[in-house]
Amino acid sequence: MVWGVFYRKQKAALARFHPLHQALVHEHRLSVTLPRDAWEPLIQSCAQHRAHIRRRKWALPDEVPLVLVPLVRVLSRDLRRTGTIGVTADLTGPEAAGKAGPQQSLQVRRPIRRVLQWYAFDPWLAVRAELRDGSTLDIAVVDRVRFRKITKTNPRGKIKTKTKSKTLRVITVTRRLPKGAVLTRPASPPPPWIRVRIKDGPRPVIRLRARIPNAPRSSGLPNHILHLSAEAFRWTAPQARRAS
Known part of the structure; x- marks a missing residue:
């Protein structure tokens, strides 16, 4: 009885949240393009989640407070007056249906009895922002996860099975400059972990x-994205970056 009342209160609180906030809770997905001022009600709604919702079934995905909210806040500062931020997020995880490739058996030696290996391709975040200098910034995050299901016999003769995973994260940041913008090669090269490709033209x-x-799901991702974005701005003259 007590738990029923408790859950009803949480369900009522959840119903009062922003509709896109509710979609993140129930579907773990978001696909929307909004102007800067329209993002703030969603951010404020998400900020109240933990204060009202304790049930694990209705938990907000960790990527929302750790990645999406900080990223939208940072991009909003450089948005043009009529600019928008578009976000497509699939937070269902690499084990969701349709993301895994075919399984293959690997050669094994005792005490291991069997190893099944497969890969999952998880393009879980895409962001597009229209910046005040006339350029557009596109951010894409893709996780390539290797899974191995290992079956082995322990010293007591019992058969145990466990699944291990290893993640390779690929982050791509693309900055498309306004027409007539001039590229300027920076004085120092980019960090060795960042690859830069330039396409000149109008x-x-x-x-x-x-x-x-070996990237964790959320931790450190905003900093990696900011490093790549900062590198993209090193390739234009300072006056172009300040233009409105």
Whole structure:
């Protein structure tokens, strides 16, 4: 009886949250493009989640407070007056249906009886922002996860099975400059973990890519994205960066 009342109160609180906040809770997905001022009600709604919701079934995915909210806040500061931020997020995780490839058996030696290996491809975040200098910034995060299901016999003769995973994260940041913008090569090279590709032309494009091995799901990701974004801005003159 007590738990029923407790859950009803939480359910009522959940119903009062922003509709997109509710979609993140129930579906673990978000696909929306909003102007800067329209993002703030969603951010404020998400900020109240833990104060009202304790049930694990209705938990907000960790990526929302750790990645999405900080990223939207940072991008909002450089948004043009009529600019928008678009976010497509799939927070169902690499084990969700449709993300795993075929399984294959690996050769084993005793005491291991069997090893099954497969890979999951999880493009879980895409962000697009229209910046005040006339450029657009596109961010994409893809996790390539290797799974191994290992069956072995322990010293007591019991058969045990466990699954291990290893993640390779690929972050891509693309900055498309406004027409007529001039590229300027920075005085120092980029960090060794960042690859830079430049496409010159009427609208130059700066594309940066980083591969992060053994990456945790959320921790450290905003900093990695900010490092790549900062590198993209080193390739234009300071006056172009300040233009409105």
